[in-house]
Amino acid sequence: MQNIWSITGRSIAVSSLAFALAACQSMRGPEPVVKSDIPTDYATQHSSGVSIAEQGYKDFFSNPQLVKVIDLALQNNRDMRTAILNIQKAQAQYNITENNRLPTLGTSAEFDRSRSKSVLTGQPVTGNVYSAGLAVTSYELDFWGRLKSLKDAALDSYLAMQSTRDATQISLISQVAEAWLQYSYANANLKLAEDTLKTQMQAYNLNKKRFDVGIDSEVPLRQAQISVETARADVGTYRTQAAQAQNALNLLVGQSVPTELLPNSTIRSVTNEKTFATGLSSDLLNNRPDIQQSAYSLSAAGANIGAAKAQLFPTISLTSSAGLASSELSDLFKSGSFIWSVAPSLNLPIFDWGTRKANVKISKVNQELALASYEKTIQTAFKEVSDALATRANIGERLDAQRSLVSATNRTYQLSNARYRAGVDGYLNVLTAQKDAYTAQQALLSLELSNLNNQIELYKTLGGGVKAYSTDQTYHQPSSAEVQSNNK
Incomplete structure (x- = not known):
């Protein structure tokens, strides 16, 4: 019995040593270098104070109705639910790869009845074997770090899913706003079109009276009618747009938005910010979750290279068991019934027609693809911020000019209408002036909306929206590549 335990102890010691050595091995190569043509600053002049992305969305957006609508969307939007479910799936997959590095321990109880011929007498013999015990089934000794690399890749994929969820939240917040x-x-x-229709109806009635008493010909009357019908069509168009806008908002929120949360007047501002600072260019790399997602995917590709390289080497597995066995059930737990076995195995395909080497090549190509995607994501992020800044740089001047244009066209319409009523000019001048004033007011509304959307776009492209409040803390877990680099 002493010899048995001595052999078993040495086996356990050897296995533990192998496990410890395996934990230190990794065959992933050096991480690729990002090319130097990645932008280091924005192409447009900007304010480099603390980035507005550091603000939580509940602090950045000043309208309480809008904040409540955003909260509803984060709770009910189906894209957000999908992103959260994908995180849960990735977490479960990571748990599986983590568990694969540990021995699987099982219990068994067996009864074997067999009939064979006795070697001594030549007569049939019937025998019974009862057994019960514990077993470690096919535990792979991770000498080359294959399982560790797979675990690292699964962890990076899980972290990438978390970043995807953050990117989905940022996009959703901006879309809802x-x-x-x-x-x-x-x-x-719609209100502008309705007011214009009312004005045109009054002009039409006036021209009809002038036509009925013979002051004017039918031409001014039909010109006024054209303006009325045009305004009626615009009213129908904007009623449709308002209904479609509400439908789009309901879809984003994931439910019908309560009436009290809908804007009941024209919104002139969405934030109290006056200076839209971008921060340092390096802040963009930290604040944009899509860039972080690409970085995690690049790290996962590196880990997959390590797993593919490890398959070029032998796979060493260990199967062991210990328990009790007896020919009689009553003797199963008596002294002397203890049995054990340790069965290491080595597996190395000799001819696989280059499959394993091809897998290594595929994993390296996948890393190059992930690197290109990472670089493109960074370039796209800088381009989006620069575009938003370009709009921001000129939007104020455009608004001032458009407001002056509205004032001038309104005054022209008033003067033309007065001259027509006084009989100095014809009605065509009134129609032209009224159309110019109406078009200028529509353009002003469109430009005001563009100004507000630009503020939202700049907040989004800088990476704002992950936090609810500015005081909230965010933590980005390092990728497996960063961990390996820090441990060197």
Whole structure:
């Protein structure tokens, strides 16, 4: 019995040593270097104070109705639910790869009855064997770090899913805010069209009276009628747009938005911010979850290279068991019935027609693809911020010019209408002036909406929206590549 336990102890010691050595091995290669043509700053002049992305969305957006609508969307939107479910799936997959590095322990109880011929007498012999015990089934000794690499890849994929969820939240917040504003400005355009229709109806009635008493010909009357019908068509168009904007908002929120949360007047501002600072260019890399997602995917690709390389080497597995066995059930737990076995195995395909080497090549190509995607994501992020800044740089001047244009066209319409009533000019001048004033007011509403959407777009492209409040803390877990680099 002493010899048995001595052999078993040495086996356990050897296995533990192998396990410890395996934990230190990794065959992933050096991480690729990001090319130097990645932008280091924005192409447009900007304010480099603390980035507005550091603000939580509940602090950035100043309208309480809008904040409540955003909260409803984060709770009910189906894309957010999908992103959360994908995180749960990735977490379960990571748990599986983590468990694969540990021995699987099972219990068994067996009864074997067999009939054979006795070697000594040549007569048939019937025998029974009762057994019960514990077993470690096919535990792979991870000498080359294959299982560790697979675990690292699964962890990076899980972290990438978390970043995807954050990116989905940022996109959803901006879409909800823009749809909420679209509803407000569709109604503003509807009110403008209704007011214009009312004015045109008054002009039509006046021209009809002048025609009925013989002051004017039928031409001014029909010109006024054209304006009335055009205004009626616009009213129908903007009613449709308002309904569609509400439908789009309901879809984003995942339910019908309560009436009290819909804007009941034209929204002139969505934030109290006056200076839209971008922060340092390096802040963008930290604040944009889509960039983080690409970085995690790149790290996962590196880990898969390590797993593919490890398959070029032998796979060493260990199967062991210990328990009790007896030919009689009553003797199963008596002294002397203890049995054990340790069965290491080595598996190395000799001819696989280059399959394993091809897998290594595929994993390296996948890493190159992930690197290109990472670089493209960074370039796209800088481009989006620069585009938003370009709009921001000129939107104020455009608004001032458009407001002056509205004032001038309104005054021209008033003067033309007065001259027509005084009999100095014909009605065509009134129609032209009224059309110019109406078009200028529509353009002003469109530009005001663009200004608000630009503020939202800049907040989104800088990575704002992950936090609810500015005081909230965010933590980005390092990828397996960063962990390996820090441990060197």
